Amino acid sequence: MSRKNTQTRTRILTAAWHLLETDGTVRMSDIAKQAGISRQALYLHFPSRAELLIATTRYLDExxxxxxxxxxxxxxxxxxxxxxxxxxxxxxxxxxxxxxxxxxxxxxxxxxxxxxxxxxxxxxxxxxxxxxxxxxxxxxxxxxxxxxxxxxxxxxxxxxxxxxxxxxxxxxxxxxxxxxxxxxxxxxxxxxxxx
Amino acid sequence: MSRKNTQTRTRILTAAWHLLETDGTVRMSDIAKQAGISRQALYLHFPSRAELLIATTRYLDExxxxxxxxxxxxxxxxxxxxxxxxxxxxxxxxxxxxxxxxxxxxxxxxxxxxxxxxxxxxxxxxxxxxxxxxxxxxxxxxxxxxxxxxxxxxxxxxxxxxxxxxxxxxxxxxxxxxxxxxxxxxxxxxxxxxx
DNA sequence: AAGTCAACTTGACACGGCGTCAAGTTTTTC
DNA sequence: GAAAAACTTGACGCCGTGTCAAGTTGACTT
CATH class of the missing domain: 1.10.357 (Tetracycline Repressor; domain 2)
Known part of the structure; x- marks a missing residue:
């Protein structure tokens, strides 16, 4: 599997999760800010917004x-x-x-x-x-x-x-x-x- | 009431209607093309995409x-x-x-x-x-x-x-x-x- | 202590749609 | 035949996604 950095990855996922839970419209930049990294760094972990959201649901399911x-x-x-x-x-x-x-x-x-x-x-x-x-x-x-x-x-x-x-x-x-x-x-x- | 040009207006509305009926994603430029006018001219009749769509539903209802x-x-x-x-x-x-x-x-x-x-x-x-x-x-x-x-x-x-x-x-x-x-x-x- | 590698940063840029603006042309109206 | 309305063309700004290039930082070798 060799995940870049598992810590950061889950920080991103929980950030996305919590933002989506409360806020209606969530941009990539919002998630980055909440996770404490740069917007571009999101793309080091997920190829697109869609895949990030999908990963978030899988994470939640898990x-x-x-x-x-x-x-x-x-x-x-x-x-x-x-x-x-x-x-x-x-x-x-x-x-x-x-x-x-x-x-x-x-x-x-x-x-x-x-x-x-x-x-x-x-x-x-x-x-x-x-x-x-x-x-x-x-x-x-x-x-x-x-x-x-x-x-x-x-x-x-x-x-x-x-x-x-x-x-x-x-x-x-x-x-x-x-x-x-x-x-x-x-x-x-x-x-x-x-x- | 003083509608700009009622003919054009209904051409736009029917264009929007027919496009939306068949196609999933419809842009302003698509509607303009179908109606036979320039994209910018749409804004002479409707202030925004939202209002155009709303007008289209009202038109349909009518x-x-x-x-x-x-x-x-x-x-x-x-x-x-x-x-x-x-x-x-x-x-x-x-x-x-x-x-x-x-x-x-x-x-x-x-x-x-x-x-x-x-x-x-x-x-x-x-x-x-x-x-x-x-x-x-x-x-x-x-x-x-x-x-x-x-x-x-x-x-x-x-x-x-x-x-x-x-x-x-x-x-x-x-x-x-x-x-x-x-x-x-x-x-x-x-x-x-x-x- | 030097070197390497992965993770991340910063800043810039392309693209697609929406919406706007300015300046020109055609059509209607009187 | 002049004024007004309807429309055209081309350019531009905004926003959000996604990409690229050139750094920085820290940890792990050896």
Missing amino acids: VKHVDERLTANRAARSGREKLSLFVEVWGNYIPEIHGVARALMAMQDSDEEARNAWADRMHAVREGCEAAVDRIEADGLLAPGLDRKTASDLIWTLLSVRNWEQLRLGCGWSQEAYIAQMKRLAELTVIAPDR | VKHVDERLTANRAARSGREKLSLFVEVWGNYIPEIHGVARALMAMQDSDEEARNAWADRMHAVREGCEAAVDRIEADGLLAPGLDRKTASDLIWTLLSVRNWEQLRLGCGWSQEAYIAQMKRLAELTVIAPDR
Whole structure:
């Protein structure tokens, strides 16, 4: 791997992280200043703004142990429980990565790498949705008229960062309200109604 | 009013519209070329890119008669029917404005005017949601545990342009499938279940 | 103690888009 | 046929990203 200077690298990444968390628009020069190095030195560690942001998300994922969190619902005893746990875990993860996510989403139009990186992250989320849906189908509880793909698409869309933004930031919801409603909607969406 | 030259103005607006419809990234120079005038002449009609895009959405709204369409569900006999009609009308309007919407959403971070203009458009949609929700409550069918605000927030979020993008473009859904599922979800979300 | 190498600094510059300005030309209007 | 409006051309400033060249600094050899 031979990283230039691991210390500086992580200083940059945490600088980017914290800035993105609070501030809307973050320039390379801002990150450099916060990390205590020159703007040009950033390019000794990352080839472009896009790659720096991508590295920041990976860094966050690592520090915050996303993967473990997202698969923490392995032990769920039912599809319903698995879905509920997944909504809770992912829904509560969103606010922690929202700053970086925002920045990465913003450059999707202009930067192919950013697009791929984000698509990749979202793919991991999608797999969580699929796992829950598969289990629900195995339980024989998949809502009539839905196939697995459609059901996963719906849950995945429901749990998008944009929707979180709109409800929490746009509509002023509390995080608890968000989680509660998402659980309710997710169940309503893919689980066959009692009768 | 005293518009410089109305002909040129609408040439610009239709040029912007058509470009945005097909192409992802559209520069001022592209619009000028398409309209058959010089780039600088655009600024004789619109003070900035943001205002040009805003004017383009207004132009589209006018040409396509959004307002009439969005209120076409006045005659609905029940809240349920009103909601269904609203989902159908708005959901089928999204693809027609998607190009411009995309561009306007993209500059939300950088431009306050664009932000306000978009918020304003979305406010109109929200009113449609509220009207349906109010009617549903009047019918005594609002799902237990939901207040009007929460219900409207949910429907409004469900019907966001971003969600349409994700399902139609990201997941490859047909427009019909999109409409059908949105109707189903909207009802499930806010209407009390049969018993 | 001299030498080397990696990490970093400073200052300059190109590029792409937006927006502006000044000076000229064409078209309309009266 | 003169004045006013609409538009053109060419140049320029601003901003942020990314690049380049020529230093400086400190640590590690030998």
